[in-house]
Every structure is written in structure tokens, then in C-alpha cells.
Amino acid sequence: xxxxxxxxxxxxxxxxxxxxxxxxxxxxxxxxxxxxxxxxxxxxxxxxxxxxxxxxxxxxxxxxxxxxxxxxxxxxxxxxxxxxxxxxxxxxxxxxxxxx
Numbered sequence: 001x002x003x004x005x006x007x008x009x010x011x012x013x014x015x016x017x018x019x020x021x022x023x024x025x026x027x028x029x030x031x032x033x034x035x036x037x038x039x040x041x042x043x044x045x046x047x048x049x050x051x052x053x054x055x056x057x058x059x060x061x062x063x064x065x066x067x068x069x070x071x072x073x074x075x076x077x078x079x080x081x082x083x084x085x086x087x088x089x090x091x092x093x094x095x096x097x098x099x100x
């Protein structure tokens with residue numbers, strides 16, 4: 001997975017595409033958050049693939065945007081997968097606590 005693959009994937013988020021069609025992310029995130037009864041932060045977490053809407057939220061999402069759970073999970077399934085091997089990033093190792 002390259003950084004570019006991940007950026008392209010995030011740009012193809014169904015909510016992000018919907019907001020861009022409405023006139024832009026910044027202009028409509030608050031309106032969408034209000035309609036879905038969630039915070040703006042939650043919308044951004046969803047759009048970046050960090051969190052996913054709960055199943056009970058999909059009815060509101062579908063009613064307001066036309067985006068279905070199936071569309072969402074199709075997008076989620078296209079998430080680029082990090083490859084292991086030469087040049088892949090390693091997780092930092094943390095020292096164990098020295099407390100007795």
C-alpha cells in the first residue's frame with residue numbers, strides 16, 4: 001500500500017463524495033452532522049475510515065444521503081492493505097515498565 005493508494009481510497013468515501021456533490025465538505029459537514037444527530041468529529045472519523053457508523057445510524061444516513069450500508073461496506077472493503085516486506089514500516093517497540 002502506498003500513501004497515494006490510501007489517499008485515493010479516502011477520497012472515494014461515500015460521505016465525502018456526497019458532500020462534494022452538495023458543494024464541498026466544509027460547507028455541509030455541520031448540516032450533515034446535525035441531520036444525523038452526531039458531531040462533526042464523528043463525520044470526519046467516518047470519512048477518513050477511522051471509525052464506521054453503527055448499523056442503527058445507516059437508516060439516517062440512507063434517508064438523508066441515499067448512501068446504503070452496502071455501499072459503505074463496499075468502500076470499506078477496498079481499503080488498501082499494507083504489505084509486509086522490504087521497506088515496510090515497523091511498529092515502534094515500547095520499553096516495558098521498570099516498576100517493580
